[in-house]
Amino acid sequence: MHVATDHPAWTTPLAALDPSHPGLFQADEMWPYFARLRRDAPVHFAESPFFGPYWSVTTWKDIVQVELNPQAFSSDSGFGGISIRDRPKGLELPMFIAMDPPKHDEQRKVVQPIVAPGNLARLQDLIRARVCHILDGLPRGETFNWVEHVSIELTVQMLATLFDFPFEDRRKLSYWSDSATMIAGAGGHVDSEATREAIFAECLAYFTALWNQRVNAPPRPDLISMLAHGEATRGMTPREFLGNLILLIVGGNDTTRNSISGGVLFLHENPGEFAKLQANPALLDSAVPEIIRYQTPLAHMRRTALVDTELHGQRIRAGDKVVMWYISGNRDETAIEAPDRFLVDRKRARQHLSFGFGIHRCVGNRLAELQLRILWEEILRRFPRIEVVGEPKRVFSSFVHGYTDLPVRIPA
Amino acid sequence: MPLITYIEHNGREHKVEVPLGHSVMQGAVDNAIPGIDADCGGECACATCHVFVDPAWLGRTGTPDAQEKSMVSFASTAQANSRLACQIQVTAALDGLVVRMPEAQH
Ligand code: HEM
Ligand code: FES
Numbered sequence: 001m002h003v004a005t006d007h008p009a010w011t012t013p014l015a016a017l018d019p020s021h022p023g024l025f026q027a028d029e030m031w032p033y034f035a036r037l038r039r040d041a042p043v044h045f046a047e048s049p050f051f052g053p054y055w056s057v058t059t060w061k062d063i064v065q066v067e068l069n070p071q072a073f074s075s076d077s078g079f080g081g082i083s084i085r086d087r088p089k090g091l092e093l094p095m096f097i098a099m100d101p102p103k104h105d106e107q108r109k110v111v112q113p114i115v116a117p118g119n120l121a122r123l124q125d126l127i128r129a130r131v132c133h134i135l136d137g138l139p140r141g142e143t144f145n146w147v148e149h150v151s152i153e154l155t156v157q158m159l160a161t162l163f164d165f166p167f168e169d170r171r172k173l174s175y176w177s178d179s180a181t182m183i184a185g186a187g188g189h190v191d192s193e194a195t196r197e198a199i200f201a202e203c204l205a206y207f208t209a210l211w212n213q214r215v216n217a218p219p220r221p222d223l224i225s226m227l228a229h230g231e232a233t234r235g236m237t238p239r240e241f242l243g244n245l246i247l248l249i250v251g252g253n254d255t256t257r258n259s260i261s262g263g264v265l266f267l268h269e270n271p272g273e274f275a276k277l278q279a280n281p282a283l284l285d286s287a288v289p290e291i292i293r294y295q296t297p298l299a300h301m302r303r304t305a306l307v308d309t310e311l312h313g314q315r316i317r318a319g320d321k322v323v324m325w326y327i328s329g330n331r332d333e334t335a336i337e338a339p340d341r342f343l344v345d346r347k348r349a350r351q352h353l354s355f356g357f358g359i360h361r362c363v364g365n366r367l368a369e370l371q372l373r374i375l376w377e378e379i380l381r382r383f384p385r386i387e388v389v390g391e392p393k394r395v396f397s398s399f400v401h402g403y404t405d406l407p408v409r410i411p412a
Numbered sequence: 413m414p415l416i417t418y419i420e421h422n423g424r425e426h427k428v429e430v431p432l433g434h435s436v437m438q439g440a441v442d443n444a445i446p447g448i449d450a451d452c453g454g455e456c457a458c459a460t461c462h463v464f465v466d467p468a469w470l471g472r473t474g475t476p477d478a479q480e481k482s483m484v485s486f487a488s489t490a491q492a493n494s495r496l497a498c499q500i501q502v503t504a505a506l507d508g509l510v511v512r513m514p515e516a517q518h
Binding site: 064067068112113117118120348350355357358361365 | 449451456457458459460482483486489514515516518
């Protein structure tokens with residue numbers, strides 16, 4: 001671990017340390033704060049001006065312990081849900097990622113078949129055709145934003161397929177996804193919770209029309225049809241339908257998008273690793289999970305303590321907000337060797353926290369890996385390199401860890 | 413050491429000796445047998461060590477606890493004889509155990 005003792009991360013009194021400020025993530029300056037917490041206060045209490053009081057859980061072992069104990073650590077949207085930012089009272093969004101058993105289990109099982117081995121195999125050729133189409137259309141010898149032209153485009157195309165959503169309207173999906181995760185009033189198009197609710201109402205109306213078509217047709221392997229026919233989901237309230245839509249839109253969108261961008265950045269910063277991959281594309285087996293670890297597209301998940309409990313010597317009380325910082329656990333040197341290095345041939349690269357663990361572990365993890373794998377196979381076949389030619393711009397958020405701009409150039 | 417047979421989904425068999433006290437998952441990982449990913453390293457937290465226990469052995473592999481049951485129940489490939497290999501400890505009574513892999517881990 002690198003300790004620069006004059007950095008505020010190492011000199012601020014522990015009680016005043018607040019690693020959750022979205023500005024730290026936007027500036028990519030959160031790393032030393034988490035290193036300090038892992039060393040000096042692995043389970044740590046702080047007050048945030050944005051999010052109120054919360055506990056940070058920063059080491060691999062403690063994070064897994066919280067994940068495995070949904071009886072003590074709830075995901076329920078009624079207590080504030082799964083991100084450090086509580087949803088405003090009265091505007092809770094029920095969705096199965098923000099539910100506890102048994103209802104969580106029942107609803108999850110309805111959509112799980114979307115990633116059954118047979119369905120993934122069916123999607124593979126389609127993903128490859130789209131990847132090739134997008135890559136072949138990219139300009140050469142010219143600077144462009146990789147996020148816009150590749151990461152967003154590829155993930156919304158995939159999402160449109162999963163929902164069997166009208167293809168020409170697919171950018172609505174990324175618009176709704178961004179609208180759901182954006183911090184209100186922070187400069188984006190969501191200037192207030194009222195604006196967000198108005199956008200949600202549009203989203204719900206659009207999807208309700210799709211639901212009405214699918215519910216009267218025989219079941220098909222798309223997410224809307226699955227929800228409309230599933231025993232545990234067909235009676236959902238409109239608000240619950242909206243919540244689960246937002247879950248599936250955000251879940252499948254931002255995360256994969258930012259892994260696609262992150263991979264380009266990491267391989268640019270580590271030319272030796274890119275050379276290894278070019279020499280041996282079979283290393284994608286470990287390079288893909290390594291990209292997902294190194295990016296950690298969701299910096300945290302949050303729980304709410306249901307009972308008084310102890311974690312790593314700290315007393316957590318019923319009602320307390322508990323934040324599992326995956327982005328820190330993925331750099332925990334007691335669990336991962338040389339965690340700050342990006343290594344395409346890392347041993348046991350699949351052992352990372354980016355998909356979470358336990359009953360809420362990411363439904364889409366294999367699909368995300370499949371998309372990244374095919375993308376990189378086709379990149380390696382085409383481009384000798386992708387140069388990052390300017391500073392990446394990062395998202396103002398301590399939940400979604402990603403990029404809005406990644407200026408690149410593919411040599412002519 | 414007890415001999416365990418791992419059969420990949422494509423039918424390929426691997427017979428390996430696994431030390432007492434290790435888990436059936438460790439036996440596969442230590443011998444680089446494909447088809448078991450073990451993303452969580454044996455914490456019953458990922459379900460990527462999913463196997464089907466040969467029916468003849470079900471009586472000797474014990475019963476899954478609540479955590480294991482709920483993790484397995486999310487796998488679209490789950491069957492009545494599904495187990496998480498990290499939750500089966502190798503004992504002398506398991507000498508000869510046969511486990512099969514699902515089409516894919518999730
Ligand atoms: C690299 C890409 C991705 C990352 C890093 C990621 C990350 C995560 C994380 C951290 C969780 C919560 C785990 C927990 O609370 O323990 C989660 C849950 C979930 N993800 Fe993903 N995800 C990705 C891609 C996807 C895709 C492509 C889909 C859509 C098909 C998806 C759908 C979901 C759903 C539905 C859940 C809720 C599961 C539950 O509560 O049982 N994710 N994901
Ligand atoms: S290794 Fe993760 S559940 Fe068995």
